Amino acid sequence: xxxxxxxxxxxxxxxxxxxxxxxxxxxxxxxxxxxxxxxxxxxxxxxxxxxxxxxxxxxxxxxxxxxxxxxxxxxxxxxxxxxxxxxxxxxxxxxxxxxxxxxxxxxxxxxxxxxxxxxxxxxxxxxxxxxxxxxxxxxxxxxxxxxxxxxxxxxxxxxxxxxxxxxxxxxxxxxxxxxxxxxxxxxxxx
Numbered sequence: 001x002x003x004x005x006x007x008x009x010x011x012x013x014x015x016x017x018x019x020x021x022x023x024x025x026x027x028x029x030x031x032x033x034x035x036x037x038x039x040x041x042x043x044x045x046x047x048x049x050x051x052x053x054x055x056x057x058x059x060x061x062x063x064x065x066x067x068x069x070x071x072x073x074x075x076x077x078x079x080x081x082x083x084x085x086x087x088x089x090x091x092x093x094x095x096x097x098x099x100x101x102x103x104x105x106x107x108x109x110x111x112x113x114x115x116x117x118x119x120x121x122x123x124x125x126x127x128x129x130x131x132x133x134x135x136x137x138x139x140x141x142x143x144x145x146x147x148x149x150x151x152x153x154x155x156x157x158x159x160x161x162x163x164x165x166x167x168x169x170x171x172x173x174x175x176x177x178x179x180x181x182x183x184x185x186x187x188x189x190x
Contacts, residue, residue, distance in 0.1 A: 052177035059131035072113030101126035
């Protein structure tokens with residue numbers, strides 16, 4: 001690995017660690033600081049998940065836009081606006097709101113809103129094996145077969161990772177991301 005590539009990887013790891021640090025409890029912040037909202041933090045996590053997940057080249061060719069979609073009622077408000085057009089590993093991020101799992105098949109990363117909780121099984125089956133990184137803050141999402149479940153624990157946003165779901169979808173998580181996960185479920189792929 002070249003020195004430049006190592007430096008870039010270290011910089012990305014620091015950015016991910018900084019994102020996790022932003023999730024510090026509100027009580028630990030200075031009284032004059034305005035804490036970021038929960039969904040601002042979750043939007044930053046989505047961008048970092050895209051940085052630390054590897055899609056097959058056939059699913060996300062070099063230079064192609066990375067489509068980040070929200071399935072269901074958008075809980076982010078304007079928090080995702082700053083993600084549009086950002087670069088992730090040479091891919092411009094494009095945001096889309098989708099109303100069905102069928103429409104989400106063209107996305108690379110799908111945040112499944114809690115408005116879809118009743119249809120979660122249907123959504124996960126429709127997106128399985130399609131090379132879509134599924135992320136949600138629905139309780140038990142990773143255990144139910146989603147790839148990454150966001151949870152708020154002790155006033156911090158954390159995440160669980162389902163390795164079986166990632167492998168099923170042809171995705172690979174970096175070891176740095178796996179180390180930062182609260183819980184990692186499933187089998188590690190060699």
